[in-house]
C-alpha cells in the first residue's frame with residue numbers, strides 16, 4: 001500500500017489520520033474485504049466486488065447521505081503511512097440530524113492497536129463539530145467485542161438489543177444498538 005502517494009490528512013489524530021478515500025486507495029484495500037475474519041463481523045454476506053466499493057466511496061465527497069474517510073497509520077516518513085481501513089457516517093438524516101457510524105479495518109493484522117477507537121473518536125468529532133449532527137448511532141454484533149469497546153471507549157451508550165438479528169456462521173446473533181448525543185460528546 002505504500003506505493004500510493006498518501007493524500008493529505010483531513011482529520012489528524014495521534015496514531016492515525018483520516019484522509020479522503022479514493023477508488024485507487026480502495027483498490028488496494030479491497031482484497032481484505034472478503035477475508036472471513038472481518039467480513040463476518042462487518043456483515044458482508046455476499047462477495048464484495050471492487051465496483052461495489054467504488055460506489056460506496058463517491059471519491060470521498062460529502063454526499064446527500066454520507067461520507068467515508070480512509071484510516072491511515074501515522075509515520076514520520078509519509079510514504080510509510082498505510083491505509084488500513086475506512087470509517088463512515090452514512091444514512092444521514094439532515095432534518096433530524098443523526099447519522100450512522102460504520103467502521104472497517106479488514107486486515108486483522110491491524111486490530112487491537114487502538115486504531116479503531118481513535119477512528120471512531122475522529123469521526124464523532126467531525127460529525128458533531130463540522131456536520132452539526134445531534135446524534136450518532138452504531139449497530140454492532142454482540143459478539144463483536146472490539147467494535148463494542150470502540151463505542152464504549154468513546155462514550156456511546158447502549159440503547160438496546162435487537163435479538164437474533166443477524167445469521168452469522170450458522171446461528172442467530174444479537175445486534176447491539178449504540179448512540180451518542182452531542183451533549184455527551186462535549187461533556
Ligand SMILES: CC(C)(COP(=O)(O)OP(=O)(O)OC[C@H]1O[C@@H](n2cnc3c(N)ncnc32)[C@H](O)[C@@H]1OP(=O)(O)O)[C@@H](O)C(=O)NCCC(=O)NCCS
Nearest residue numbers: 038041103104105111112113114115116117145146147149
Ligand atoms: C471492530 C474494529 C473496528 C475494532 O478496531 P480495532 O483497531 O481492533 O480496535 P481497538 O484496537 O481500538 O480496540 C478497542 C478495544 O477493543 C479490544 N479489542 C479489539 N479487538 C478485539 C477482539 N477481537 N476481541 C476482544 N477485544 C478486542 C481492544 O483490546 C481494545 O480494548 P481496550 O480499550 O480495553 O484496550 C476492527 O476490529 C474491525 O474493523 N473489524 C472488522 C470489521 C468490523 O467488525 N467492523 C465493525 C462493524 S460494527
